[in-house]
Amino acid sequence: MTSQTITAADAGTWELGDLSVSRIGFGAxxxxxxAAFHHGTPSDRGRxxxxxxxxxxxxxxxxxxxxxxxxxxxxxxxxxxxxxAPYPDDLVIATKVGPLxxxxxxxxxxxxxxxxxxxxxxxxxxxxxxxxDLVYLxxxxxxxxxxxxxxxxxxxREEGLIRHLGISGVEPRHLAEAQAIAPVVSVQNQYGLHAxxxxxxxxxxxxxxxxxxxxxxxxxxxxxxxxxxxxxxxxVIAAVARAHGASPAQVRLAWTLHQGPxxxxxxxxxxxxxxxxxVAAGALRLxxxxxxxxxxxxxxxxxx
Numbered sequence: 001m002t003s004q005t006i007t008a009a010d011a012g013t014w015e016l017g018d019l020s021v022s023r024i025g026f027g028a029x030x031x032x033x034x035a036a037f038h039h040g041t042p043s044d045r046g047r048x049x050x051x052x053x054x055x056x057x058x059x060x061x062x063x064x065x066x067x068x069x070x071x072x073x074x075x076x077x078x079x080x081x082x083x084x085a086p087y088p089d090d091l092v093i094a095t096k097v098g099p100l101x102x103x104x105x106x107x108x109x110x111x112x113x114x115x116x117x118x119x120x121x122x123x124x125x126x127x128x129x130x131x132x133d134l135v136y137l138x139x140x141x142x143x144x145x146x147x148x149x150x151x152x153x154x155x156x157r158e159e160g161l162i163r164h165l166g167i168s169g170v171e172p173r174h175l176a177e178a179q180a181i182a183p184v185v186s187v188q189n190q191y192g193l194h195a196x197x198x199x200x201x202x203x204x205x206x207x208x209x210x211x212x213x214x215x216x217x218x219x220x221x222x223x224x225x226x227x228x229x230x231x232x233x234x235x236v237i238a239a240v241a242r243a244h245g246a247s248p249a250q251v252r253l254a255w256t257l258h259q260g261p262x263x264x265x266x267x268x269x270x271x272x273x274x275x276x277x278x279v280a281a282g283a284l285r286l287x288x289x290x291x292x293x294x295x296x297x298x299x300x301x302x303x304x
Contacts, residue, residue, distance in 0.1 A: 026275075
């Protein structure tokens with residue numbers, strides 16, 4: 001599909017609390033290199049800055065990042081600050097807190113509730129801001145409840161350091177638990193074509209009913225997660241892509257956005273060409289028959 005005049009606005013918008021964002025956003029993890037959580041080759045800093053500026057030019061006004069997005073010599077937050085500050089008035093920057101990596105890049109521990117202030121302040125320092133638009137609590141697998149941690153973030157929201165709150169890596173019961181403490185405007189879980197999960201499907205439905213944004217990560221990768229979708233040779237996806245003159249990645253993004261108007265996509269890339277393709281996917285309109293075939297594929301029912 002052509003992407004010459006397509007901008008993020010073609011995907012439509014959603015309200016994150018009182019903040020309006022395009023449904024196609026940008027995930028910052030890959031700005032630091034091909035393997036942001038490991039010790040791979042650092043990205044070209046100038047290219048990463050150019051990708052961010054191009055994203056904003058294309059109408060992207062929702063960037064998802066974290067202080068723990070770094071590789072050797074590169075920090076996603078620092079690159080965002082260098083590329084975009086002073087920030088456009090309509091730009092929404094979301095970040096996540098909870099996980100902690102040491103200076104060597106190793107996963108060190110998970111923050112206690114009383115340590116979350118320092119995580120928030122570190123994001124503020126790196127981004128050069130006096131408040132954060134949206135902060136997700138990334139739930140630890142080591143704890144069953146989010147109450148104490150989410151309560152600590154709710155306190156920082158009351159202080160004005162955080163505007164809106166979200167939760168990530170959770171089940172429906174955690175959403176209800178958090179909502180008993182403070183408003184939740186967004187939920188972020190792994191979700192995508194080929195990555196079915198009954199609890200996440202239920203969470204997506206609940207978010208739609210309650211007007212809460214659902215923001216899937218690894219939407220292009222599906223079950224491949226951080227490893228990516230592999231060669232993506234599935235014939236159903238390939239056939240839909242050919243019908244629209246699109247790429248398989250664009251079909252995956254379009255299918256994800258089709259799951260509801262409250263679903264926001266945050267595909268990440270360090271490649272300007274891929275960025276343009278990702279934004280253009282927001283304008284791809286699948287037919288009912290195509291959606292049905294992809295839904296069946298997602299459920300493991302074959303091509304249909």
